[in-house]
Amino acid sequence: MRRGVSDDCIVQTLRAANALWRASRRLFRQLKINDAQFNVLNLLADHPDGMNQRQISDHLVVDRSNITLLLHQMEEHGWVTRRDVPGDRRAYRVCLSRAGRELWKQVLPRYARAVEEVVGDVSATKLNAAVEVLRTIELRAKHWPNHV
Numbered sequence: 001m002r003r004g005v006s007d008d009c010i011v012q013t014l015r016a017a018n019a020l021w022r023a024s025r026r027l028f029r030q031l032k033i034n035d036a037q038f039n040v041l042n043l044l045a046d047h048p049d050g051m052n053q054r055q056i057s058d059h060l061v062v063d064r065s066n067i068t069l070l071l072h073q074m075e076e077h078g079w080v081t082r083r084d085v086p087g088d089r090r091a092y093r094v095c096l097s098r099a100g101r102e103l104w105k106q107v108l109p110r111y112a113r114a115v116e117e118v119v120g121d122v123s124a125t126k127l128n129a130a131v132e133v134l135r136t137i138e139l140r141a142k143h144w145p146n147h148v
Contacts, residue, residue, distance in 0.1 A: 009133075009137075010137070013134065013137070020118070021035070023114070023118075024111075024114075027110065027111065027114055028107075031106070031107050031110065033103070033107065036060070036066070036070050037070065037073075037074055037079070038107060038111065039060045040056060040060065040070065040071070040074060040080070040094075041079065041096065041100055041103060041104040041107070042104065042108070043056060043059055043060060044056075044080065044094065044095065044096040044100070045096060045101065045104050045108075048095075048096075049093070049095070050083060050093035050094050050095035050096075051093065051094055052085070052091055052092070052093055052094070053067055053068065053071065053092075053094065056071070056094060071094055074100070077099075078097055078099045078100070079096070079097055079099055079100035079103060080094050080095065080096060080097055080100055081094070081095050081097050082094055082095075083095060
């Protein structure tokens with residue numbers, strides 16, 4: 001059976017994702033963090049009042065079962081702090097600490113340069129089209145078991 005363009009698109013998407021994941025791991029390893037930690041730093045940098053754990057896990061490409069350990073490790077490094085939520089003893093807000101913000105400021109330019117090297121000569125029109133196609137594929141993939 002010959003594969004069609006749909007199969008080729010999925011395979012190429014997975015190959016690109018795998019190559020990006022490996023390259024980002026090498027970059028972050030040099031900076032003594034990992035990709036999940038960078039994602040949390042990057043997310044919290046835009047939320048100065050912090051976010052709860054569920055909000056963080058909903059925004060990131062991190063399995064919810066791993067977010068507690070990830071945040072605990074980041075708190076031990078001094079990159080994030082947890083603040084109690086008044087009126088809810090089970091909840092807390094995770095905020096970027098001063099050390100976390102400084103780390104983010106050091107890592108972000110190197111990450112931005114790497115991204116630019118990867119996509120720099122691809123037009124904004126093509127990138128926007130790719131983003132829309134990938135969003136559609138992601139939404140449909142979330143319902144994939146219902147189609148089998």
